[in-house]
Amino acid sequence: MGERLSVRIPVDGDELDAWWYAPRGVDAPAPCVVLAHGFGAIKEMRLGAYAERFAAAGLGALVFDYRHFGASGGRPRNLLDIGRQLADWKAAVAAARVRPEVDPDRVAVWGSSMSGGAVVLVAAADPRIAAVVSQAPLADGRAALFHMLRGSARHVMALGVAGVRDTVGALLGRGPHTLRAAGRPGDRDAVLTTPDAYESMIRLLPPEAPYDNEVSARVILTLPFFRAVKAAPRLTCPLLVQVMDHDDITPPGPGAALAAAARHGELLAYPGGHFDPYAGEGFDRVLPDQIAFLARVLRTGTA
Template identity: 45%
Template sequence: MRRKVRFTSGGDECVGWHYPGTNGGCVVMAGGFAVTKEPGTDLFAHRFHEAGFSVLAFDYRRIGESGGSPRQVLPLKDQLADWQAAVAVAATLPEVDPARLAVWGFSASGGHIFRVAAENPRLAAAIAQTPNADGVAAARNAARYQKPSAMLRFVGRAILDVLGGLAGREPRLVPLAAEPGTVAMLTTPDALDGERALNPGGKYPQWRQEVAARSALCLGFYRPGRHAARVRSPLLVLVCEEDRTALVQPSVDAANRAPRAELVRLPGGHYEPFLGGHERALDAELSFLRRHVLAAAPATR
């Protein structure tokens, strides 16, 4: 049903799953920030594949099965470069029509979709699911759900991590999500749903649910929604009304700036598309892919 594919980005090896499809379309996918390809994409990738689409779901460098060191350090510019490499590889897959490529991401990777689509105007479609379109606004909101002393400890650890990185030391890691008062990347109420949404029953024990503190801090200054006006491809932005991790309004604003955007609103929190709202999210995304990817004019190889 799927096989491993390997490609190079920035001198390191990225590893992905390739699901060969039957309709010529291909969806390139990545998990959220520090979320590996299996917990981050399996639920949607299998269904896209069942609908006839090829899928290329990959790990960013320095996490999961991909190469690169130090581990769990995720510079945003490197993730964006990994997207470019993955899109280029997807266009060469034997059953894929390069005119029928789409990209899909959620959370921080959903934010990347604005940048990736803006820089690849020939994409047939792009899907940003509960995207973090404005890291500054999200960080400001996240502070409401964290204790001041824990926030100060987090910033201190991030600064020490930056300095340690310059000296070649091992990264100082923080959990991706935890209860308020814990030094963690996120303590928002719906961030705590991530375990049951992405890793039910501990299904993916190899997934390291931690990230370098310096990388988590940098995400708070990232504002990819500003690039939405440059997206020329059809763009689907899916938001959840009670999202406290990636705020709704910045994503709605980004959709309004994109010339060919469609906006879908669902009830629930950040991970609702992986939980009770999965079928509704999937129906909206499959409908979008069929209308835009399969309608794209075939390319001449």
């Protein structure tokens, strides 16, 4: 296991909590990967495992939590604001670029699930980004909501009512009305309710890591406007999209459309569900392809 350095990154009067993994076996400034997690998740949920493998391959890795989540600052807690998260990405990428170990022109961004869409938006706004890895991405929030509607219109209606309640409360100066990020099938107070969602999320969490499993409900009203697939044509850098063929949270169709929409998009498909890439055989399948892609497009010399 490589050494991990805890760092704090300032952003708009708050701070992001981050881990830095120095590239191993590299003397000159090296490429770097900036990573953050998906919907309502925190970096303790296996992002360190990716960063360690990247560092062993000669890539620096910076892993961070969004504001309002994990050990990062930000009040109120569990506020999931897409605009703020994109600002957090910008701050984290800037922090990576000024590290002496990093070649600032070879910084890649890595995301999974919701952050798999966010990294496309980040790179579309920053042509200096050198590469994008998008794992099991939320490529099109509108398509995701239609998928949820097909599964349970009552569930989506309940989420929408909660979103309106939270939005109105915010206008009145109240704290967030929250939903559970993951629950079990039939739980109307949770966003992700596929049969594997709750157990899989909790399984990724170390026993000692505190986790609220909550997000502000207002994010439901913004999901139809979260459309990485529309930003993909603006990418100037290579994009790797990895989809899971039995993913019932971010189905592979929109992910394939995301790869096709990018000028330099590549698509790889794997067996398994949404949470399989984080551990076990799924992790062992997706990671070598990510490292090979980054080595090729960033010219690290790693096979």
